[in-house]
Amino acid sequence: MPMHGDVAISVSGLGKSYFVGHEASSRFRYTALRDVVARNFKDLVRKTHDMLRGRAVVQGDHIEEFWALKDVSFQVNRGEVIGVIGRNGAGKSTLLKVLSRITEPTEGRIEITGRVASLLEVGTGFHPELTGRENIFLNGAILGMTRPEIRSKFDEIVAFSGIERFIDTPVKRYSTGMYVRLAFAVGAHLEPEILLVDEVLAAGDAEFQRKCLGRMRDVAGDGRTVLFVSHNIAAVRALCSRCLLLNGGRVTAAGAPSEVIAQYVSHETEALTFRRAAANDERPSITSATIEEIAAGAIPGERLLKIRLTAHATQANQVEISALLRDNMRAPVGFAPVGSLMSEAPARLHKGANNFMLVIDISSLALGQYTVTLQISKPLSDIVDSCPDCLVFDLGSEHFSEVNPLRQDWQVGSVVFRSQIIPLQ
Amino acid sequence: MSAVVHETLILEAGRTERHYWRELWRYRDLFLVLAWRDVAVHYKQTIIGLAWAVLRPFATMMVFTFVFGRLANLPAEGNAPYALMVFAGLLPWQFFSTALSESSGSLVDNSNLIGKVYFPRLIIPMASVFVALVDLLVTLSLLAATMAWYRFTPSWQLLALPLFVVLAFLASLGPGLWLTAMNVKYRDFRYVLPFVVQLGLYVSPVGFSSSLIPDDWRLVYSLNPMVGVIDGFRWAVLGDQARIYLPGFAVSCSVIVILLFLGLRKFRAMERAFADLI
Numbered sequence: 001m002p003m004h005g006d007v008a009i010s011v012s013g014l015g016k017s018y019f020v021g022h023e024a025s026s027r028f029r030y031t032a033l034r035d036v037v038a039r040n041f042k043d044l045v046r047k048t049h050d051m052l053r054g055r056a057v058v059q060g061d062h063i064e065e066f067w068a069l070k071d072v073s074f075q076v077n078r079g080e081v082i083g084v085i086g087r088n089g090a091g092k093s094t095l096l097k098v099l100s101r102i103t104e105p106t107e108g109r110i111e112i113t114g115r116v117a118s119l120l121e122v123g124t125g126f127h128p129e130l131t132g133r134e135n136i137f138l139n140g141a142i143l144g145m146t147r148p149e150i151r152s153k154f155d156e157i158v159a160f161s162g163i164e165r166f167i168d169t170p171v172k173r174y175s176t177g178m179y180v181r182l183a184f185a186v187g188a189h190l191e192p193e194i195l196l197v198d199e200v201l202a203a204g205d206a207e208f209q210r211k212c213l214g215r216m217r218d219v220a221g222d223g224r225t226v227l228f229v230s231h232n233i234a235a236v237r238a239l240c241s242r243c244l245l246l247n248g249g250r251v252t253a254a255g256a257p258s259e260v261i262a263q264y265v266s267h268e269t270e271a272l273t274f275r276r277a278a279a280n281d282e283r284p285s286i287t288s289a290t291i292e293e294i295a296a297g298a299i300p301g302e303r304l305l306k307i308r309l310t311a312h313a314t315q316a317n318q319v320e321i322s323a324l325l326r327d328n329m330r331a332p333v334g335f336a337p338v339g340s341l342m343s344e345a346p347a348r349l350h351k352g353a354n355n356f357m358l359v360i361d362i363s364s365l366a367l368g369q370y371t372v373t374l375q376i377s378k379p380l381s382d383i384v385d386s387c388p389d390c391l392v393f394d395l396g397s398e399h400f401s402e403v404n405p406l407r408q409d410w411q412v413g414s415v416v417f418r419s420q421i422i423p424l425q
Numbered sequence: 426m427s428a429v430v431h432e433t434l435i436l437e438a439g440r441t442e443r444h445y446w447r448e449l450w451r452y453r454d455l456f457l458v459l460a461w462r463d464v465a466v467h468y469k470q471t472i473i474g475l476a477w478a479v480l481r482p483f484a485t486m487m488v489f490t491f492v493f494g495r496l497a498n499l500p501a502e503g504n505a506p507y508a509l510m511v512f513a514g515l516l517p518w519q520f521f522s523t524a525l526s527e528s529s530g531s532l533v534d535n536s537n538l539i540g541k542v543y544f545p546r547l548i549i550p551m552a553s554v555f556v557a558l559v560d561l562l563v564t565l566s567l568l569a570a571t572m573a574w575y576r577f578t579p580s581w582q583l584l585a586l587p588l589f590v591v592l593a594f595l596a597s598l599g600p601g602l603w604l605t606a607m608n609v610k611y612r613d614f615r616y617v618l619p620f621v622v623q624l625g626l627y628v629s630p631v632g633f634s635s636s637l638i639p640d641d642w643r644l645v646y647s648l649n650p651m652v653g654v655i656d657g658f659r660w661a662v663l664g665d666q667a668r669i670y671l672p673g674f675a676v677s678c679s680v681i682v683i684l685l686f687l688g689l690r691k692f693r694a695m696e697r698a699f700a701d702l703i
Contacts, residue, residue, distance in 0.1 A: 112436070138462055141455045
């Protein structure tokens with residue numbers, strides 16, 4: 001007989017809102033000194049007013065309330081392993097933050113019974129100057145382990161990470177791989193009654209990922225309650241007994257993983273627009289993207305995918321913006337880079353919000369559903385911002401006609417799409 | 426059925442933690458680890474390490490003794506050596522200014538923790554004050570050396586010194602909590618503090634004795650909480666040579682308590698929103 005005591009997490013009517021600021025397009029903004037002074041003065045008055053009323057200072061010209069979560073209700077029973085899936089910006093991370101008490105809900109109620117630990121990131125609080133050994137104790141304490149607990153698991157943690165030889169070296173001398181392995185090893189040895197985990201399996205090489213997945217399976221098999229957020233559909237399918245699908249801050253499906261995942265990748269999930277807050281550091285980031293249309297091009301048989309996107313930058317920058325397209329089996333079908341070797345002009349970002357139209361020639365794509373991953377990288381260098389699978393579109397029969405047939409120009413290997421980027425005001 | 430009784434945690438908007446102080450106690454391990462981290466990291470990759478904790482007050486003492494004692498020819502407390510009097514005032518001041526700067530920036534410095542893990546946020550500023558405490562302990566050895574140099578025998582009053590260290594701790598914690606909470610929301614406070622600390626060094630009786638202040642003004646002067654703390658330190662260190670002005674001391678203590686109350690209240694009120702603001 002199910003009893004009240006069997007419910008580990010109970011969420012009802014949960015909502016979380018943020019205030020986000022938008023800057024007016026800044027291209028022709030600073031025309032005269034007078035305008036600049038007037039603008040800054042108005043800004044100062046508003047900020048002072050906010051401060052006196054005890055509100056947070058929000059940068060930007062327009063301020064808008066944004067609900068990251070709305071009307072979310074669900075229950076997790078003791079011992080259940082539940083997966084939460086959804087696209088970027090669907091509210092998964094916010095849900096985890098609210099559940100792990102990092103931030104307060106705006107409305108609704110959550111009841112949690114049992115000792116909770118959350119793993120939102122591996123290596124939280126790792127200090128580069130401290131050695132691996134010291135960081136194990138530091139990170140363990142931050143994740144909520146007691147000292148005797150860490151001491152008793154210390155050897156196990158070190159063995160799991162596989163970096164015995166460097167345990168007394170400051171972690172700033174570690175390679176990225178070593179760092180991540182040590183960080184995950186600590187997190188993997190958390191043993192609470194309820195574990196909340198964010199996308200942490202995405203780190204390390206394939207071998208290590210397998211090890212991590214195995215460890216997660218052990219933890220789940222131990223009768224612990226686990227709430228697991230992931231993009232990794234395979235991992236969710238393998239680990240979870242039940243699944244929630246979040247979309248636009250709401251739960252749109254709940255039930256057996258196979259059904260929910262099917263819905264996640266099916267037609268109904270066409271997502272033509274995406275938005276999120278700008279990165280809170282120096283990095284340029286994509287704040288919104290919308291599929292404007294799939295239009296016929298000038299040449300017969302040419303189909304153009306037009307994506308309007310906004311990128312936010314804290315300083316003027318030259319970047320490469322690229323789109324990676326996958327089909328609904330998640331196989332990559334092509335890549336559209338702007339500003340790399342393949343197309344001559346890099347995209348120029350100025351400080352503030354930058355609007356672009358990204359035009360991609362998708363004439364070679366057949367009928368079906370495709371997801372778009374948008375990325376910003378330094379030219380020929382690191383990816384600085386990525387929105388995995390942030391847009392989904394259907395290429396339906398309406399896009400094909402006699403004058404607009406499928407044009408086959410497949411090449412061997414990955415396909416590079418012809419693309420261009422047009423700055424908008 | 427297991428006999429373990431689970432406590433149910435309820436999260437709601439605007440709900441205040443019922444067992445806040447018990448929760449703080451439960452996280453004492455984290456407090457110790459963070460305090461240890463701050464201390465361990467503080468002098469990493471410096472050549473002389475902890476000696477910095479000695480060098481700075483020593484140099485300040487020399488300059489102050491020269492400027493206030495020799496050039497301005499101000500009187501010391503009783504027959505105590507001027508340098509010793511300066512040192513007894515410099516100790517709590519240095520503790521106060523280090524504690525205040527460390528704690529006021531602490532939340533912003535630890536924003537990566539605040540955005541990723543839950544724990545009572547009060548732990549962060551409290552742990553950061555630990556660095557100042559370690560510095561103080563090191564400087565105390567310098568005080569002993571200075572006493573030996575002047576062949577100065579302390580009285581039983583020295584035993585009261587730990588009490589005044591606690592007082593200095595509370596004096597810095599109140600404003601520190603307020604500042605660190607405000608710093609999360611408005612980074613302006615980061616620029617105000619160095620200026621206040623610099624000015625405070627001259628406004629507080631560090632280089633001179635507070636008995637120089639005219640009697641009519643002493644009570645008002647004691648509104649500066651550090652006046653009471655410094656007077657207390659001098660009373661404990663210099664023994665019979667220093668007299669403590671009790672009404673002024675009471676005023677300073679009241680100000681410390683009020684600031685602590687205001688700081689705590691502000692901190693508690695803003696605590697739940699830190700992760701969204703930082």
